[in-house]
Structures are given as structure tokens and as C-alpha cells.
Amino acid sequence: MINGKHTLWDLAAKMQQNVLAVTNSLRPFINKGIAEFIEVSDVELSIIKVRQKAEVKSGKKNNYYLIACIDDSLQMSKILEKMVTSEGMMFISIQDPLQALPILIESKPDLIFLDLIMPVVNGYQICEQLRHISFFTKTPIIILTSSDGVFDRVRAKVFGATDFINKPVEKERLMGILDKYLQRNETQPPQNLAWSY
Structure with a gap:
């Protein structure tokens, strides 16, 4: 190699x-x-949309939360996107786990959903790396898992995960997670709520 x-x-x-x-x-x-x-030289990333959105969101002036999802499954990301944006929150979908860290550092989401099983880099590694970045030490990282095994949960906690949600994701459970970790206010949804990478 x-x-x-x-x-x-x-x-x-x-x-x-x-x-x-x-x-x-x-x-x-x-x-x-x-x-x-x-x-x-650094790889160029297309994060212009995130920058524009981050300017709108800066300082939480509008109480709009930004939720990120790192999952190589486009279908899973679309399901979460629909649920999250229907609640007036903004959403970033990242399918390539190798691009996740730069995009997350640039956009600074309020909560991160993270799949465990992905090609090249797994969720444990990304979670651990995020916890070594000062901005993300307290950011809720919610593991998306199709396994309800105790071993996976304990291992994810060791790597810094905050909580878990099982696939397929039910809206009631998702909203419970968001309410638990974010102080949400009812607001009108902004324009352009979702971005994909």
C-alpha cells in the first residue's frame, strides 16, 4: 500500500x-x-453551500439547528432528511465518510447521526476523531445501527458516542432524540434546508 x-x-x-x-x-x-x-495539496471540497448556510445560521439568530448525517446509504440519508427538515431544522447528508471531517469542521452541526458500518472508514473511527477535535467534544453523536447488540453499544460508548437509534428509524424515536439533546423552539422552516455530499 x-x-x-x-x-x-x-x-x-x-x-x-x-x-x-x-x-x-x-x-x-x-x-x-x-x-x-x-x-x-489539499483536496478541494465542495462546501460552498455549507458556508452560505452557516452564515445564515451563525449565532443561532433564527433558532435553526443543523443536523448532519454520515451514512453511505443514500436511502437512509433521505429518510432522515425528510424527518428532520419537516421539523424546520437544516440537514447535511454526507455519503463519503472520508469527506466527513472537513465538512463537519466547516459546518459545525449541532447534532451528528453516524452509521457504524461504512466502507474504508467505520463509524467508530470517525466518532473517535471527532472527539479529539475541541469543537466536537460536547456535540451529540448519535449512532445509527441495525444491530441492537450490547457489544456494539459498549464499543461505541468507548469511542465517544452519545446515544443510539436503531434502523429502520421511526420518527417518534428520532424526535425523542432531537428533543433530548437540543433545546428546540417551534420556528418557521428556512429555505434550502438540506445539502448532500
């Missing part, structure tokens, strides 16, 4: 390891001149 075509993040995701651990494991190869790091 060390062929000059992968970033440290790519390697960490494929090896299901922490980026720091992967970087440290490469140190002996770097010291012996077997491998070297090269600087690559």
Missing part, C-alpha cells in the same frame, strides 16, 4: 488504525531512507 498514491489518512483507514499510529510505524522506514513523505 505504500506506493506513493495513498495519504497517511488513506493508509490509516485501510489498516483500520489511528493516523498517528500509522505515522509512527513508518518512522523506522523513513529513518533508513526506505520511504519518504511527500507533501500533497
Whole structure:
């Protein structure tokens, strides 16, 4: 995998390891001149819509909450989007888990729904990385799971999850989660409530 075509993040995701651990494991190869790091430019992300929305939302002037969903299933994202936007909240759908962190850092959602099982990067890894970012230490992270196993719940809590919701998601349960973690006021829905990535 060390062929000059992968970033440290790519390697960490494929090896299901922490980026720091992967970087440290490469140190002996770097010291012996077997491998070297090269600087690559950042990948451009299309987050213009999020920026525009964030300006409208800044300071919670309109009491509009922003809910993010990281799930590789477009169907699941659409179901959540319909439920969330019908309550006058804004919604960001992120299907590519590798783009999740930059988009979340830019948009700063009030609550995050996170699928556990995704390709390349799993929900545990994303949850752990979010908890290491100061802005997200207190942001509610709700795990979306089709498994009701105790092991998954305990493991997700260890990685920093706040709560769980089972798939298929029922609107009553979803609203209970939103009410529990957000102080919502009844407001008129704004324009352009949903964004997809």
C-alpha cells in the first residue's frame, strides 16, 4: 500500500488504525531512507453551500439547528432528511465518510447521526476523531445501527458516542432524540434546508 498514491489518512483507514499510529510505524522506514513523505495539496471540497448556510445560521439568530448525517446509504440519508427538515431544522447528508471531517469542521452541526458500518472508514473511527477535535467534544453523536447488540453499544460508548437509534428509524424515536439533546423552539422552516455530499 505504500506506493506513493495513498495519504497517511488513506493508509490509516485501510489498516483500520489511528493516523498517528500509522505515522509512527513508518518512522523506522523513513529513518533508513526506505520511504519518504511527500507533501500533497489539499483536496478541494465542495462546501460552498455549507458556508452560505452557516452564515445564515451563525449565532443561532433564527433558532435553526443543523443536523448532519454520515451514512453511505443514500436511502437512509433521505429518510432522515425528510424527518428532520419537516421539523424546520437544516440537514447535511454526507455519503463519503472520508469527506466527513472537513465538512463537519466547516459546518459545525449541532447534532451528528453516524452509521457504524461504512466502507474504508467505520463509524467508530470517525466518532473517535471527532472527539479529539475541541469543537466536537460536547456535540451529540448519535449512532445509527441495525444491530441492537450490547457489544456494539459498549464499543461505541468507548469511542465517544452519545446515544443510539436503531434502523429502520421511526420518527417518534428520532424526535425523542432531537428533543433530548437540543433545546428546540417551534420556528418557521428556512429555505434550502438540506445539502448532500
